[in-house]
Amino acid sequence: MSAFVTGNMKYIRAPFVANIRAGHRVLILSDFSSDQRVWQVVQATCAELGAEVTVALFERRPADYYDPPSAVCEAMLKSDFNVLLCSTGMLHCHANFTAMAQGIPAICMDGGMTLEWFQSGAVTDDMKQIAVRKHYVAKNVFGAEARECRVTSRYGTDFSYSVANRITQPPLPGPTFDPYKIINFAKDENRPGNNLLYYLFPTGEFNVAPVEGSANGKLVIDLTMHHIGRLFTPIELTVKDGRVTDIDGGPEARILRDYLADYGDDNAYMCPAEASVGVNARAVVRGIQREDKNIMGTLHFGLGTNVDVGGSIKSKIHMDGVILHPTLYVDGMMKIDNGKFLVPIEG
Known part of the structure; x- marks a missing residue:
């Protein structure tokens, strides 16, 4: 270099x-x-x-x-x-x-x-427009009364979880909004608790902490995984009552199994700790989480800690895995189709 x-x-x-x-x-x-x-x-x-x-x-x-x-x-x-x-x-x-x-x-x-x-990439997007998209993802993709989500993908994902009482709606940015200012999440994004006070850069995700213990099905991570990077073979997670019971796939699945065994704890297998939507229109595939999970229309799912996004799980680690072209149903209605939003999110 x-x-x-x-x-x-x-x-x-x-x-x-x-x-x-x-x-x-x-x-x-x-x-x-x-x-x-x-x-x-x-x-x-x-x-x-x-x-x-x-x-x-x-x-x-x-x-x-x-x-x-x-x-x-x-x-x-x-x-x-x-x-x-x-x-x-x-x-x-x-x-x-x-x-x-x-x-x-x-x-x-x-x-x-x-x-x-x-x-280049995610850092060049309009940061104020990202705030607009987060507001409308909360409002139009989910809605305050959203309860059940189901996700499918071309790689075999068929995964359901509850978001009942877990959807927060960030306000639309006002005329004095500075998209680079430190965010007090309780005050600025209606996410009370946990003393969250930071600025994340690049950014571009709408966070949801699903109800702990509510998830079931097969979750196939196909783009990027924390620690591992860009995936060449998908990682298949079998989840029962909100906990990973099996990790299948190729070499990357083996790496994840070993990683969780070496560095995780009992709560590291809780899933999904986070189920979030990418809303950055300029993000590209880099092979690292900081960028890839922000790609417009992706979904990423977390293992481990989720107290920072409105949940109750504390773990030694938090790991996100990204699905590049997910299909998302909210209470039976398709809202994202293979990575394309079916509802307005630009305001």
């Missing part, structure tokens, strides 16, 4: 220009497996804005949502902003939840994004 910083930096700079002010204490977290140019550009941007910047570099964590080293965890509680740029996901780790609970927001751009990926 080239050590040179080239290309258009306006997208990667945008969340920092919107949030960071002179005198802010900014802690950047990165690891040795990440593209080092990313933290260098972020550090330079924050310094340019007058912030006091500290960079914490450490060995890659063994799994997504594992805490950084203890000294870094302590530093996260003494900063004004924590910037997450690691190759593993840190948004849902205990240290970041603790910091958010104390009112310290996170700017999350982790998961293995390279500097080039911050110059």
Whole structure:
């Protein structure tokens, strides 16, 4: 990989220009497996804005949502902003939840994004329009009274779960809306609880936490899976009463089985911890979750933790798997057909 910083930096700079002010204490977290140019550009941007910047570099964590080293965890509680740029996901780790609970927001751009990926694809979409789409997905795809979802796909998915009383509706953005500002999810997106205070970039998903224990059927992940990346053979999950009972398929299925055994816990097999809809019109297939799960019309399903999206499950890990061309029925009515929305979502 080239050590040179080239290309258009306006997208990667945008969340920092919107949030960071002179005198802010900014802690950047990165690891040795990440593209080092990313933290260098972020550090330079924050310094340019007058912030006091500290960079914490450490060995890659063994799994997504594992805490950084203890000294870094302590530093996260003494900063004004924590910037997450690691190759593993840190948004849902205990240290970041603790910091958010104390009112310290996170700017999350982790998961293995390279500097080039911050110059095209999902980061270039109209972020205000993403907020519009999230509102109308909540309203028109689901609706406040939605109860039962069924998902099918060309690879054999036939999967049902309850969303009763789990649909929240983000408001339409008003005239003063800044799409790059830190989001207080209880106040700004009608998702109370859990002290969620962060900005996720790139973004483009409408989150749902299905009713725990309600899911049954076969869920076939065919595009991308956390930790594993781009899938060459689909992963077939058999789910009974909201819990994965079998994981079948090719090499990637073996990797997932081993990963859950090594790094998961009992709750890591709860499914779906999350069932979310992609609404980013510029997202492309990268082979990493940070981008792929935002692709317009995809669905992604989570294992493990879901307290951040309105559920009650706490686990050592959270893993998302993406279906590229899902068909979604809500209370018997088809709302997405092979990845195409059948209801208006643009406003």
